[in-house]
Structures are given as C-alpha cells and as structure tokens.
Amino acid sequence: MFKKTALAVLFSVVLTVMLGTSAFAAEEGISPEIAEALAEIEEVNTEIYAEIAEAQAEADALYTEYLSEYAEETDAEKRTALTAEYDLKVNALIHKLDVKTQEMTRAGVAKATAAGVNVEVVWIPVQFADRVAMIDPIHVIDW
Structure with a gap:
C-alpha cells in the first residue's frame, strides 16, 4: 500500500515539474x-x-x-x-x-x-x- 502511494506522489511531482518547466520555457522564449x-x-x-x-x-x-x-x-x-x-x-x-x-x-x-x-x-x-x-x-x- 505504501508503495502505491509513494509511486502516485512521485508520478504527480514528476508530472508537475514537466508541465511547469515547459510553461516557463515558453514565456522566456518570446523575442x-x-x-x-x-x-x-x-x-x-x-x-x-x-x-x-x-x-x-x-x-x-x-x-x-x-x-x-x-x-x-x-x-x-x-x-x-x-x-x-x-x-x-x-x-x-x-x-x-x-x-x-x-x-x-x-x-x-x-x-x-x-x-x-x-x-x-x-x-x-x-x-x-x-x-x-x-x-x-x-x-x-x-x-
């Protein structure tokens, strides 16, 4: 049970970081x-x-x-x-x-x-x- 919760939290953190990084990169890319x-x-x-x-x-x-x-x-x-x-x-x-x-x-x-x-x-x-x-x-x- 602990493994499933830890995996879900890890997956959420990874997904949040991936989405957040692309959003910041898009804003910085405006010439x-x-x-x-x-x-x-x-x-x-x-x-x-x-x-x-x-x-x-x-x-x-x-x-x-x-x-x-x-x-x-x-x-x-x-x-x-x-x-x-x-x-x-x-x-x-x-x-x-x-x-x-x-x-x-x-x-x-x-x-x-x-x-x-x-x-x-x-x-x-x-x-x-x-x-x-x-x-x-x-x-x-x-x-």
Whole structure:
C-alpha cells in the first residue's frame, strides 16, 4: 500500500515539474519581435471589438426607431415598406462592418505572419438588434 502511494506522489511531482518547466520555457522564449506582434494583434482585436460595439449601438438605435414607427403604422403596405427599409439599413451597416473588420484582420494576419506568429481567423457570432452576424477577430495559435 505504501508503495502505491509513494509511486502516485512521485508520478504527480514528476508530472508537475514537466508541465511547469515547459510553461516557463515558453514565456522566456518570446523575442521582442514576437512580443510586438502579439501587442499588435491585441490592438487589432481591440479595434475590431470597438467597431463591433459601435455598429451594435447603431443597429439598436435603428431597431428601436423601426419598432416605434411600425407600432404607429396601421397600413399593411407601409409596414412592409418600413420593414424593407429597416432591413436594408441594418444589412448595409453589418456589411460595412464586415468589410472593415475583414480588412483589419487581413492586415493584422499579414503582420503577425511576417513576425513569425501563427494566427487564425475565428468567426464569432455577434448580435445586432434582431439578427446575428459572423465577425472575424484574430486568434493566436502559437509563435
């Protein structure tokens, strides 16, 4: 019984040392270029999230205005026209954001790759008033 406990403790200590050593080695292996690239990726993602927040606020305002006008309107044709106009505005807003964030992501990925950082584009769902769209921040894989 004592042998099993001692073996389990020894195994745990060895495993902890192995995992801890690789983590410390990874932190020490960051060159200034990699650190700068990681900072730039974080900056790009921060800008993307700021653009998303701005577009979400604008979409919410459009949706609130649409609901107010829709509730006041009794004519079915005018309600249909209001819905079509709202859809056009929100879709244009989301498309504009999508194009802008894709360009930001493309530039960020190019800089990160040039610095030796492996990244991928991760599409995340973002809520815009009454709909969801996929937007693409950068995700670091390794360096």
